[in-house]
Structures are given as structure tokens and as C-alpha cells.
Amino acid sequence: MTSSTDRTVAVVLGTRPELVKLAELIRLLGPAARVVHTGQHYDDALSGAFLDELRLPEPEYLTGVGGQPRAVQVAAALAALDERFAAEPPLAVVVQGDTNAALSGALVANARSIPLIHVEAGLRSHDRAMPEEHNRVVIDRLADVLCAATPQNRALLLAEGVSDERIAVTGNTVVEAVRDNLPPRRERARLLGGLGLEADGYVLATVHRPENTDDPAALSAVLGELGAISRTLRVVLPLHPRTAARIEAAGLRSLLDGMTVIDPTAYGTFLALARHAALLVSDSGGVQEETTVLGRPLVVVRRSTERPEAFADFAELVAPGPGIGEAARRRLAEGPRGLRRLASLPSPYGDGTASRRIAELITRVIPSDTPRTAVPGPLVAA
Template identity: 65%
Template sequence: MTGTESSPEEIAALPDGGVAVVLGTRPEIVKLAGIIRHLGPKARVVHTGQHYDSALSDVFFAELGLPAPDVRFSVGGATRAGQIASALGSLDLLFAQTKPVAVVVQGDTNATVAGALAGNARSIPVVHVEAGLRSFDRNMPEEHNRVVTDHVSDLLCAATDDNVGNLAREGLAGKSVIRTGNTVVEAVLSQLPHPARRERLLADRGLEPDRYALATIHRPENTDDPAALAAILTELNRIPCRVVLPLHPRTASAIERFGLTAHLDGLAVTDPLGPSEFLGLAAHAALLISDSGGVQEECTVLKRPLIVVRRSTERPEAMRDFAVLVAPGPLISKTAGEWLDELPELHTRLARAASPFGDGHASARIVAEIARRFA
């Protein structure tokens, strides 16, 4: 990996326009928190409003100790094209008024591609955090977002060797690509509650370590398909332990729309959890079930096994030791049951496995590179 931590003098040398950090969803807030902290007063946080529910946005800024966004738009609730178009237009006006020295985007959301295109259109260097992920599944909207973003970016911060290789195969190599590790590692380590707090979290919910599963479902491929959603909820009910399900607003709406409310009766349903509480529960779960990309990374730091309920993944690194890819259907409960039967041995093996996503210093490396290149 390249780069060391930037000095305060290097960061202070960044022009007064600062660095625009464009984000729009809960995972982006979590994964960009370290970069925002390292940039300090040079960070200009722009929230597109893709996630506009306070439980998926405001609470994360508060829990992470981040200042409120400098600028906030309201693109949430629109179609994918509508969100990108609205954010792109608003960002273009913003960058015309106050030109930042660089635009930082993360991952593969609609906010990501809008920020990258807006920066590129105004000849502002674009920094893509978590570059080079590929599912090779063109049915995923995120795959298009991440490919477009990589190809218009000026600095590609790739987390792993696999990601670097993906970029090289697309002709993106050389000085524009650096391997940094993934900011998720430091995010997990900094937000994981201390042991006494985790013990209280479990007690408050009547949970015992290794005696429950923690599930999250929110991706459109699962929530917009009534058959898939019904199959997932049915399988969660068949897992032979308590299943805690923090319910994403999109999922809750889909369950009501499709008449699937009765499928929740056997599950421990909660409101969406803040980052610290989610990690605290995940750290002591017997196993995790999720369609989230972030959870695929977090499980490698928490050393917990994960069933990924998706048809494809852009994070094959997690599949090597920590996770399995399972389509909606009987394999969900079958896999969970098999893991529960060998749980002590499985947890012991995972505890010895290293996370493939780095050493927890990705944010410092990225900010150091920004300071060197754009000051």
C-alpha cells in the first residue's frame, strides 16, 4: 500500500475552496467519516439527500461525531435517473459558485456517479474511494455507477489487489491508481462499542452471545420482487435461532405493499440501527444474513460468518473465508443450520483469518495523496 498520513501543514495548504466530499447514503457517511475527519476544516460535505430518513442519515452524522453537511439537496424518492439528474444539476451550480480543489466520492451510489460527473464537467479532479469493484453483473445499477465513476476519476483509491487488477484490465492503471485498503476497517474499529457497552446492548434486547442471527435486507433486487422478498422472510423464520431484523424503510414499505406483514411475526423486528449499535449486535451474532455490500466487508473485521442474499457480488474477497453467496430460497436456512451445528469451530477459524480489506489506515493514505497531488 502507498502513502503515509499527511501533515497538518499539507492539509492546510489545500486551497480555500476545500475538498468537496459528496455523499448521499448511510454507508457513504460511515465510510467517508475518517476522510472527513482527516481533512478537518478543508472538508466541504455535500449531502444529496438520497437517504433522507433521519434514521438513515442524521443519526449517523451525530453518532460519528461529524458536523452537519455544509450543503444538502433533496433528491430522495425520485427514480434512479431522477436522482442522478437532480444531484448533477445542483452540484454543477454549486461547483460553478465555489470551485473545490477536488471532489471525493465513495462506492457506487447515485450520489457517487453524480458527484463524479459534476466534478469532471467542471474540470475538477475526482477522487474515487473504493475504486475497482466489479460484480460483472450488468443487471446491477451499482455496477454501471461504479464503472462510469472509475472512468471519469483522476485518482482511483482501490482497496485490494483484486480491485487494482480490475482497473488494469479496463486500461486504468499507472499513477492514477493507488492501493489504500478499505476505509471500512477503521470505521468498524472506531465505532465498535467497548465490551461493557456491547453487553448492555444485548441485555437490553434480551439477547445472548452466539444465540441469535442478525439480518438486513434492503436491495431493490430483493425488496422490489414480491416472490424474492417472501422467500427471504420465510427462510429467516426457518433459521433455528432467534433472528433480529432491523427493518429498512424500503423493506418495510415493500412488505406492507405486497401483503407480507404476517411473515414478520416470528422475527425480532427493530427500527433501523445506528452504526455503533449494529456493530455491537453483529459482533456477538452467531451469524449474519444480509444483501449489503458494507456488511460483506464488516464481517471480515468482526470475524462473523455471513450469508449474502444476492445473485452476484462485487466483493469476492469476503467470499474466500467469511461469506457465501446465496439466492433467495431454501439455501438460506440450510446454510444457517449447518453453520449453527458447527458454530464454535467456525468462529474459531474465522477469528484466525485476516481481513482482506487492509490495516485500518486507508483514510489517512487517501487524504495524504489528495494533499500531495492537489495542494
């Protein structure tokens, strides 16, 4: 006899971006999905409005992971997941991207000989200073099915010696995430009006990565450049709590003067703001993908990127400092014609059916000796 959890696919995640990108896959799996949240980015909002916005069930939460150093996060999540999967083994494990939660899920799946599916496989920055680079390389080595978002990701995996039969080019689930969560035009107009914004009349900025926030000099440089932009065009800055703490600790609060600083927003609200921004300035990996779906220009403030596909048309990569303002002025000078050009281009991340492709791939790795009564049928919900 099998328990209900014997019939499930464990989706292991730990951050809001993972929830966003895996939401459609979880919905497609329906009752077969067992969502386990390691708590890497856990806060009270995750168990309320955010999950409601994404139309997701409450996950199983692990404890003792959030707020810990990287090694402690991985070790704590690894031990808790191993205990759960030993007692109630899933049919397969799905992880997305390169977080500590994804690494923990991959290691447990490998240790327990459970089929592992890696969503967003094959991203590479070739920057060993980036912890995520180590995570994604290890996960790709362990995965049974590597869901590469683009042909370039597939090529990188092949160059590393990953066998072709383990790789499938699926597109990136970010495309359907953006399309599903972008509010209707009327609601977007209401959101902009509430902030006193006009379409194409402001810059939207986000800053949260350690390379830009942990070093006071780098943080000062980024905020200084955003402040300079705000003297000619309004800058809207949803302020990440971690960044806010670093600003206070470094005594840089005055550098926010002149900017429109708001609390972190719901995902749909952020997409609405991004859709109508004349330009985005961000160090986020997800924003690099989202702007290609929204057709907006982006200045990426980072040393390196694992998403080069966005840089053919949509984005420019700059280090903290004067390059931010220079790139911003260059993209803003393209004006309405530049925005129309980007809006006409397809996203390099696919056609919006990645989640369905991945769900179908999952059914292929369910162990062949699994009793049919133990497999939800069909695995992919209608």
C-alpha cells in the same frame, strides 16, 4: 483573493454507508473538508444523532434529490452541484463507491476539470442488471486517483485498461469505521441484555435491496427462510423502512411472526449486534466487508457480488430460496470452533489506515499552481 471554499476538498455523498466509510477521511481533512450531501437517503436523523455518533459536522444539503427515480436523482444532483462548484470551485472532489450521489459528483468534477478521487475503486460484480455496476464503471473512467481497496480491485482496473499510475491500493476505509464505532465490551453486553440476547445465540438479518424486496415472491422466499431459522435460533431483524413498506404492500406481515423485529439501529448498535451474532444473513454490500473485520460468518442473499474477497472464508452467496437455510445450517454447524477460526483471520480489506493513505493522495492532486495560502497546511489534520 480566495474564499474559504476555494481552500476545500469537496466530499460528495448521499447515503448513510458513504457517511460511515468517509467519516475518518473527513475528520483527517479537518477544516479542508466541504461535505455536500445530495439527500439520496436524507431523513431527519441524518442531521442529528447519526452525525453526532460519527463526530461529523453538518453537511451542505441539496434539495429535490431524495425519493426520486435514478435518472432524476442524478440529473438533480448534477445540476445543483454544478451550480455550487461553478460559484465556489473546490481544489478536489472525493466520491466513494457507486451511488447516484457518487456518479453525480464524478460527472461534475470531470465537467469542471476538478481533480477527482474515487474511494473504493475497482469493485466489479459483472452484473449489468445492477445499477451500481454502471455507476462504478463510469466513475472509475473519470477518476484521476483510483483508491483500490484490494490488489484484486487493482487487477480488475488494469484489465480494463486503466493506467497503473492512476491506481493506488489503499485498503478499505470500512476497517477503521468498524474499529472506531464498535462499542466497548461492557456497552455491547448492555445492548444485548436489553434485547434479551446472548452472545453467539442469535442470527442477525438485514434485507433491503430491490432484487429481494420489489418482487413479492423473492421477498416471501427470504422471509420464509428467516422464519424457518427462527424456529431453532432467534432471528433479529432490523427492519428497513423500504422493506417494511414492501412487506405491507405484499401482505406478508405474518411471515415476520417468530422473529425479533426492531427498528433500524445506530451504526454502533448494529456493529455490536453483528459482533456477537452466531451468523448474519444479509443482502448488504457493506455487511460483507464488516463481517471480515468482526470475524463473523455471513450468508449473502444476492445474485452477484462485487466483493469476492469476503467469500474465501467469511461468506457464502445464495439466491432467495432454500439455499438460505441450507447455507445457514452449514455455517451454524461449525459452532464455536468456526467462530474462533474466523476471529483469528485478518480482514482482506486492509490494516485500518486506508483513510490516512487516501488523505495523503489527495494532497498530490491539488493543482500545482494553487497559491500556498489557498491550501490548508497541512491538508491532513493532526
